[in-house]
Amino acid sequence: xxxxxxxxxxxxxxxxxxxxxxxxxxxxxxxxxxxxxxxxxxxxxxxxxxxxxxxxxxxxxxxxxxxxxxxxxxxxxxxxxxxxxxxxxxxxxxxxxxxxxxxxxxxxxxxxxxxxxxxxxxxxxxxxxxxxxxxxxxxxxxxxxxxxxxxxxxxxxxxxxxxxxxxxxxxxxxxxxxxxxxxxxxxxxxxxxxxxxxxxxxxxxxxxxxxxxxxxxxxxxxxxxxxxxxxxxxxxxxxxxxxxxxxxxxxxxxxxxxxxxxxxxxxxxxxxxxxxxxxxxxxxxxxxxxxxxxxxxxxxxxxxxxxxxxxxxxxxxxxxxxxxxxxxxxxxxxxxxxxxxxxxxxxxxxxxxxxxxxxxxxxxxxxxxxxxxxxxxxxxxxxxxxxxxxxxxxxxxxxxxxxxxxxxxxxxxxxxxxxxxxxxxxxxxxxxxxxxxxxxxxxxxxxxxxxxxxxxxxxxxxxxxxxxxxxxxxxxxxxxxxxxxxxxxxxxxxxxxxxxxxxxxxxxxxxxxxxxxxxxxxxxxxxxxxxxxxxxxxxxxxxxxxxxxxxxxxxxxxxxxxxxxxxxxxxxxxxxxxxxxxxxxxxxxxxxxxxxxxxxxxxxxxxxxxxxxxxxxxxxxxxxxxxxx
Numbered sequence: 001x002x003x004x005x006x007x008x009x010x011x012x013x014x015x016x017x018x019x020x021x022x023x024x025x026x027x028x029x030x031x032x033x034x035x036x037x038x039x040x041x042x043x044x045x046x047x048x049x050x051x052x053x054x055x056x057x058x059x060x061x062x063x064x065x066x067x068x069x070x071x072x073x074x075x076x077x078x079x080x081x082x083x084x085x086x087x088x089x090x091x092x093x094x095x096x097x098x099x100x101x102x103x104x105x106x107x108x109x110x111x112x113x114x115x116x117x118x119x120x121x122x123x124x125x126x127x128x129x130x131x132x133x134x135x136x137x138x139x140x141x142x143x144x145x146x147x148x149x150x151x152x153x154x155x156x157x158x159x160x161x162x163x164x165x166x167x168x169x170x171x172x173x174x175x176x177x178x179x180x181x182x183x184x185x186x187x188x189x190x191x192x193x194x195x196x197x198x199x200x201x202x203x204x205x206x207x208x209x210x211x212x213x214x215x216x217x218x219x220x221x222x223x224x225x226x227x228x229x230x231x232x233x234x235x236x237x238x239x240x241x242x243x244x245x246x247x248x249x250x251x252x253x254x255x256x257x258x259x260x261x262x263x264x265x266x267x268x269x270x271x272x273x274x275x276x277x278x279x280x281x282x283x284x285x286x287x288x289x290x291x292x293x294x295x296x297x298x299x300x301x302x303x304x305x306x307x308x309x310x311x312x313x314x315x316x317x318x319x320x321x322x323x324x325x326x327x328x329x330x331x332x333x334x335x336x337x338x339x340x341x342x343x344x345x346x347x348x349x350x351x352x353x354x355x356x357x358x359x360x361x362x363x364x365x366x367x368x369x370x371x372x373x374x375x376x377x378x379x380x381x382x383x384x385x386x387x388x389x390x391x392x393x394x395x396x397x398x399x400x401x402x403x404x405x406x407x408x409x410x411x412x413x414x415x416x417x418x419x420x421x422x423x424x425x426x427x428x429x430x431x432x433x434x435x436x437x438x439x440x441x442x443x444x445x446x447x448x449x450x451x452x453x454x455x456x457x458x459x460x461x462x463x464x465x466x467x468x469x470x471x472x473x474x475x476x477x478x479x480x481x482x483x484x485x486x487x488x489x490x491x492x493x494x495x496x497x498x499x500x501x502x503x504x505x506x507x508x509x510x511x512x513x514x515x516x517x518x519x520x521x522x523x524x525x526x527x528x529x530x531x532x533x534x535x536x537x538x539x540x541x542x543x544x545x546x547x548x549x550x551x552x553x554x555x556x557x558x559x560x561x562x563x564x565x566x567x568x569x570x571x572x573x574x575x576x577x578x579x580x581x582x583x584x585x586x587x588x589x590x591x592x593x594x595x596x597x598x599x600x601x602x603x604x605x606x607x608x609x610x611x612x613x614x615x616x617x618x619x620x621x622x623x624x625x626x627x628x629x
Contacts, residue, residue: 055439055469057476059086067429068491069442070128070142071463073097074484077123079144079155084429084490085440087465087479095153095162096123096146103586108561108595109509110162117151117167124148126486127177127238130157130495131185131221135243135327135434137495141221143188145177152177152190154224158499163508164224169295171215171229172196176238176321179221181433182245187227187277188219189248191236195257198231198292198299209257215299216250216275228284230302232273232309233257238320238374242345243327243434248275249343251318251332252311265336270318271311272332272343276352279308310351312358314341320374320425324383324398325436329363333372333385339365340372340385342402366401366412368394376428378438378468382414386423386443392416393423393443393466395473417473419464421447425487428468432489441466441473444485452480461485500571501590509593512563516593523565523593535559536600542575542588542610543567545617551624554600560625563595564588568614576611579625585611603629 059065069082077097081090098105098121105111111118123146131141142155150171154164168174171192179185195212197204204211216230216239234252241248250273258264280300283289289298302309315337322331323345330343342364350356371388378384385394393416400412422445429440448462460480467474504524505513516523519530521539527548530537536558541548542565554560566575566588577594578585581602588594600606609622 055467057085057465057467059083059088064493066493067440068493068496069488070130070491071481071485071488072125072128072144074126074486075122075124075148076483077125077146077148079125079128079142080485081160082488084442085465085477087463087477091160093155093160093162095144095155095165096125096149096151097121100585101587103594103596104162106584106596107586108597109512112511113162113508114165115167117149117165120149122148123151126175127190128155128487129177129179129432129489130491131179132181132433133184135181135325137430137433137435137491138184139491139495139497141185142489143177143179143221145174145190147173147175147193150174150192152188152219152224154221157496159502159506159508160498161508166219166224166226168192168217168219168226169297170198170200170292170299171217174217176236176250178240178248180245180248181241181323182243185221188221189239189241190217190219191239191250192217192229193235193237195235195254200293209259212257214252216248216273216302218280226297228280228289229297229299230275230280230308231299233303233311234270234273236273237318240321240323240330242323242330244345246277247345247348248277249273249321249323249330249332250275251314251321253317253319265316267316269313270316271313272318272321272330272341273302274310274312274330274343274348274351275302276308276310276348279352283308307352310348310358312341312343312361314362315339320372322375322377323432325377325379325431325434327434329398331375331383333374335371335373335388338367338369338372340368340375340383341365342398342405364398364402364405366396366404368396368413369416373423374425376426376441377431377436378428379436380438382438382468384426384428384441384468384473386419386426387416388422388424388446390416391421391423391445392418393426393441393473395468414471415473417466417475419443419445419466419475420451420462420478421445421449427488427490429490430492435492437492439467439469440490441468442488442490444488446484448480451478501569502592504591506592509595512593512595516563523563524567529553535561537561537563539563539565541565541567542577542621544573544575545610545615545621547608547610547621547623549623551626553626553628555628556600556603558600559597560600561595561597562608563593565593566590573614574612575614575621577608578611579608580606582606587612600625600627603627 065083067084071080079093094104173193175193177190180187192215197211235254237251239250254264317336319335320333332341347361369387369390375385423443445462463479465477606625
């Protein structure tokens, strides 16, 4: 069966459940509401598909994309799911933001997940990366950092929802984030970028810069707890891991520990910090750490001269850190230098053994253009580096760049492609794994200028899709995007297996079910009100197009918790609960239970309704909260 036929069959099967649902529930009450949904209305119109040759970016109606793209939402605080190569936005996952559609940040479940940071309504999400097994995506989690509020969140890929979030202690501004690639993602690694006093309690001199440090953070991926931190010199920027589970590496700028721009760029060189994981874990086990600021997180000393780290000099203010999919090289992108520093990972054992010097690990430093920020890879030995100032992508051959560094006359640059404009991160299909396939490259451009219809002073940014399957890069798509896809990963759809409906014992709403059990309520069958002084818990079911409870009564000033269980089994029949004039709304997916707590601060009749379209009689799905003064 061809890819196109398989895609059409998947869509037809997914639509079948929806048609059966409408067929069974379209007749309500004494009157008949007809809902004739024919197969033709859902079937693909792709019979007239063009036979595009080669690596086509066209995804016809009824077809599925080959890849998932997980895009950061930047200062919107969310993560977006893209379809690649169509560049269609499939879903938004609220993470560090507040989202009125799903109730994220409003519901009791989301507040529990956000924990101590539940009161923070904003975020700056940067680097989404999926968990791995043996250097390949395993479809389990996507991790994302919040630079603005020093947080890390975990998204479960079976439901595409955040299930854990932590605030990292002792640091400010969690920036670069990656996962341990091998043997599996035991750790999530991320940088505390901004330097602060280690005891940052305001009691000691705030001006004494010698007390300032940045910390490297190693997080237990399953527990979502900080396993340990490593104190370093300089400001950590971006990070990545090797394919053997031995080394992590981070670019680091401001080795001068300057407090302003002039001071931060005065030195000719900064460095890449390499962390020896085995030595760090041994030091942790031996108790060679300190704790700060009244918490129990162990902090190891990885400053210059430590046995845990090595500092490899590179041109000043390096930025991106990327590992080649063959596992041979760390790439440190120059930013203020036109070069990328190629660090041979197989030389790191000798470096830590003291057999060679730090710069001996640098085996290439190709000059590519102005403002190299990030490098992505294909499966043919080529690298693709964004040139921010030149507004270009440079395609270059890694091994030939190494030969040129050795003195051979080799033209390692194959092509420079104009992009629009000022590219930051880029990513290739499966290019951060052993499965790099060399099909697609996405350039995330910071500016769009004249590429789209004018929309006022605030312009969209521009995601551009580039075909890299042939000898030359070809720009095939522009996509305007809103603040701000900082980074993204492209993952083959075979790696991701989302659930169709919620499992009734899901851990995300398990605490709500535990409270229901304590109240003697079966959330699948019962519709009742539990009163506990001025605290009222209202349990109701929902099945399109009706709530199990059409009215309930409370007193003015009561703290009201509404718990809704969606009994529908059809996978796209999501219900909502919105209490008018109270700032209360949430999403309840099929078979899910969700809850939201608010104060009944308005007397009289207060209507609630389903705010997710679910049925032909969706408008009639409502009820009353009667508030006694």
